Amino acid sequence: MLHIHALEKRYATGDRALKGISLDLAPGEIVGLIGPSGAGKSSLIRCINRLVTPSAGQVAFLGRDMNPLSGRQLRAARREIGMIFQEYALVERLTVMENLLSGRLGYTAFWASWFRRFDAADISRAYELLARVGLAGMENKRADALSGGQRQRVGIARALMQQPRLLLIDEPTASLDPKTSRQIMRLLLELCREHQLAAIINIHDVVLATEFLPRIIGLRSGQIVYDGPAAGVDESALTRIYGDEDWSALTQRMEPAAASPHRAEALAPTAALAVASS
Numbered sequence: 077m078l079h080i081h082a083l084e085k086r087y088a089t090g091d092r093a094l095k096g097i098s099l100d101l102a103p104g105e106i107v108g109l110i111g112p113s114g115a116g117k118s119s120l121i122r123c124i125n126r127l128v129t130p131s132a133g134q135v136a137f138l139g140r141d142m143n144p145l146s147g148r149q150l151r152a153a154r155r156e157i158g159m160i161f162q163e164y165a166l167v168e169r170l171t172v173m174e175n176l177l178s179g180r181l182g183y184t185a186f187w188a189s190w191f192r193r194f195d196a197a198d199i200s201r202a203y204e205l206l207a208r209v210g211l212a213g214m215e216n217k218r219a220d221a222l223s224g225g226q227r228q229r230v231g232i233a234r235a236l237m238q239q240p241r242l243l244l245i246d247e248p249t250a251s252l253d254p255k256t257s258r259q260i261m262r263l264l265l266e267l268c269r270e271h272q273l274a275a276i277i278n279i280h281d282v283v284l285a286t287e288f289l290p291r292i293i294g295l296r297s298g299q300i301v302y303d304g305p306a307a308g309v310d311e312s313a314l315t316r317i318y319g320d321e322d323w324s325a326l327t328q329r330m331e332p333a334a335a336s337p338h339r340a341e342a343l344a345p346t347a348a349l350a351v352a353s354s
């Protein structure tokens with residue numbers, strides 16, 4: 077469903093953030109993107125939905141080349157790609173429900189969308205999603221009164237309002253405590269399975285990534301240096317991705333998705349959709 081070939085990104089500053097990235101994602105497949113600061117993880121996920129314009133190479137989503145798209149066609153393609161990014165955080169003064177409904181219109185300007193009428197189906201979908209992410213009864217709470225974990229749940233529900241096929245998720249657990257981080261990862265995996273969603277999750281926490289995510293892609297200096305199962309992220313892979321370090325303490329804490337009880341959940345969508353990517 078997502079095909080990336082020889083993707084390059086050179087910023088105006090001359091920084092070469094991506095140097096020939098190629099990867100394929102099957103429907104329902106969930107990938108953890110790891111790598112040191114500056115490796116190009118954010119650039120890669122932003123090139124997929126053209127928040128960042130690639131310098132060369134191809135991004136094909138659902139069989140359609142994203143590069144030539146502009147205007148209405150680009151907006152339509154983007155509606156199928158849900159984003160959970162820090163900078164698309166909630167509108168603080170609005171309620172949970174208002175934040176959710178603003179997501180229904182995808183990328184249209186928020187205040188333009190604000191004056192439109194939402195139909196009953198959107199509102200009922202919003203209530204369903206709120207209940208599903210564990211926020212039933214919180215629709216009238218203001219966003220600025222929520223905890224970090226609750227905010228992330230609203231962000232997830234908002235991304236799902238537009239009924240995407242692919243989720244791009246930037247650091248979903250960055251500011252959360254360990255228990256909440258695990259709950260959020262579990263929720264993301266369950267929702268991906270329920271909605272047959274593929275996802276790319278940019279995540280710094282390698283232990284969390286390998287426990288929950290079946291496939292890991294390691295980036296270093298704009299290149300993929302590891303692409304394989306979580307169980308294969310050993311000391312040698314970590315050295316390729318992050319450089320020399322004594323990784324033994326970290327690998328001892330890792331319970332890769334292959335051995336973890338989450339594996340069955342994590343692999344379910346891929347197994348159910350073991351079809352050629354379009």
Ligand SMILES: Nc1ncnc2c1ncn2[C@@H]1O[C@H](COP(=O)(O)OP(=O)(O)OP(=O)(O)O)[C@@H](O)[C@H]1O
Nearest residue numbers: 087089091092093112113114115116117118119120
């Ligand atoms: N808007 C920009 N203009 C110029 N250079 C940029 C821009 N955004 C990123 N870069 C550069 O591109 C490279 C990759 O950055 P990117 O943010 O994609 O890495 P990252 O792996 O997401 O890092 P982090 O984990 O710290 O978020 C870095 O050298 C960075 O300085």
